[in-house]
Amino acid sequence: MIILTLLLGLVLRLWQIGLPDLATDEAQFILGASAAHPPLGILLFQGALALHHSVTAARMVSVLAGFLCVGALFLLAQRFSTVRTAGFVAATASVFPGHMIFSKLAYLDGLQTLAWVLTILTLEQARSKRKEEGGMALLLLWAAAVASTFIKTQGFLLPLALLLLRLWEMRAHRPWRDPIAGMLILSLLPIALYLPTHPGIFATLQLYGGSTFGLEDFLTRIVTLLGTWWHELLLLLPLAVLSLPSLRKLPLSIKVLCVIAAMQGVLLGPGHAYYVTELVIFALPIGLFIARLPRTPRVITLILCMGSALAVQMRASPTYWNTHADTLNALLAGEERIVAVGPTGHHVRWYLQPEVLVGDTMDLAHWNGFILDLGTDRSLPEQTVLYQDERLRLLHTR
Amino acid sequence: MQTRTTIILCSLLTVMLGIPSLLRAPSMVPFTDANVRGAAMEAMAQLRREGWWLVNADLTDVQKKDDEVCFDWIYRYRSGSGALPPRTLRLCIPTQS
Structure with a gap:
């Protein structure tokens, strides 16, 4: 059953990668x-794009990160259990719906999850080594922790939490001389310099502050979060709840990551489905839980996990731009620049050949050219409708 | 690899990673002035009114004068078709002296 589940996860993770429209994120x-x-994840996507200019190439970065994450979870589980139990962890992770879906899209969360899991793995390796032979483990810990901080802005949360945990553990043993704490401190310094010298990050936090970030309207956030988790994880959600007692058998570093993965949805946007990617860390307690079940319930549970993965995969994917972009570009042939009004996401720039200007606050009274109306209440200058469907209108001002 | 060697190596790598941010620090100094911060918000609103994508505008210089603050950006537009040649944008926002 482990092999079958892993194979299904492998197939689903490679299935129709290029099909859904590129999302604005x-x-x-x-x-x-x-x-x-921060730039690390973005640079990796752009590197893939430089090799092959296609959505599929960019998404393969996430696909690869997803596979590596499943492997890293297997290695992590092997440190605290048997190879068989680690196999159940890897099998659960491979069909974990949220991780599977977002590891096929060019979101930063697949990379972030991999970096966080590697940070935990290298930390536990460093902890188990004697001081005089731990040099390589410490180097890998530093590298994984630095990578964690440079993929997404919130990436520093795990190394910071692990540092505080380590200082607490070593409080009676001169923590300032602890090499693990030293590595974690060093790993946090570059991002500590990066954040204040790149004001775009704080500007974005300000732009989305209040309604998206924070704890305002806490109960509504929790309800929204649970709805998001159920929609993205299906039966893996109740399974994660049932497996919570298994967390007792896992080290504190893994529990810390479980808390961070769960809380980032509450704090940063309960409706943002991509935050379920990091919840794949719960494959660890779920795998331990499944391994202890009698044979028949174990088989049924794995079948239900596979069923959840299939059900999420079979949902209709948005393909509007993949099927309509050529028509719009034919109408815009030879045009250098157009204005888009309405909810103009970055994906519009990907699909349209002319340069796109963001027209929502532009004075369009004297605009002479094409306007792409993505759904706006603004009154537009006198125009000719060249194309119209249920999603947009392409207009030309007279 | 010995622990001491690793600590030295990681310290050096940390410094190297921090250098690009340290080199940007002087360009952040003008933003300690409230007038500059206020003018920056108006400049960004003006960029939006002209239709530019703010995320594609990299601030390169801030010049504070007696009655205005001038901002220079390099605008790099990328799309599915590729990247357009970079353009220089300059906006001067009047300030209260």
């Missing part, structure tokens, strides 16, 4: 158009 990252995050 994905377009931000692959076009390098995000001021909200």
Whole structure:
């Protein structure tokens, strides 16, 4: 059953990668158009794009990170359990719906999750080594922790939490001489310099502050979060709840990551589905839980996990731009620049050949050219409708 | 690899990673002035009114004068078709002296 589950996860993670439309967040990252995050993840997407200029190439970065994450979770589980139990952890992770879906899209969360899991793995390796032979483990810990901090803005949360945890553990043993704490401190310094010298990050936090970030309207956030988790995880959600007692068998570092993964949804946006990616860390307690079940319930549970993965995969994917972009570009042939009004996401820039200007606050009274109306209440100058469907209108001002 | 060697190596790598941010620090100094911060918000609003994507505008210089603050950006537009040649944008916002 472990092999079957892993194979299904492998197939689903490679299934129809290029099919869904590029989402506006994905377009931000692959076009390098995000001021909200540090550069490492964005550079990796752009590197893939440089090798092959396609959405599939960019998304393969996430796919690879997803596979590596499943492997890292297997290695992590092996440190605290048997190979068989680690197999159940890897099997659960491979079909974990939220991780599976967002590891096929060009979001930063697949990379973030991999970096966080590697940070925990290298930390536990460093802890188990004697001081005189731990040099390589410490180097890997530093590298994984630095990578964690430079993929998404909130990436520093795990190394910081692990540092505080380590200082607490070593409080009676001269923590300032502890090499693990030293590595974690060093890993946090570059991002501590990066954040204040890149004001776009704080500007973005300010732009989305209040309604999205924070704890305002806490109960509504929790209800929204649970709805998001249920929609994205299906039966893996109640399974994660049932497996919570298994967390007792896992080290504190893993519990810390479980808390961070769960809380970032509450604090940073309960409706943002991509935050379920990091919840794949719960494959650890779920795998331990499944391994202890009698044979028949164990088989049924794995079948239900596979069923959840299939059900999430079979949902209809948005393909509007993939099927309509050519028509619009034919109408815009030879045009250098157009104005878009309405909810103009970065994906519009990916699909349209002319340069797109953001027209929502532009004075369009004297605009002479094409306007792409994505749904706006603004009155537009006198125009000819060249194309219209249920999603947009392409207009030309007279 | 010995622990001491690793600590030295990681310290050096940390410094190297921090250098690009340290080199940007002087360009942040003008923003300690409230007038500059206020003018920056108006400049960004003006960029939006002209239709530019703010995330594609990299601030390169801030010049504070007696009655105005001038901002220079390099604008790099990228799309699915590729990247357009970078353009220089300059906005001067009047301030209260």
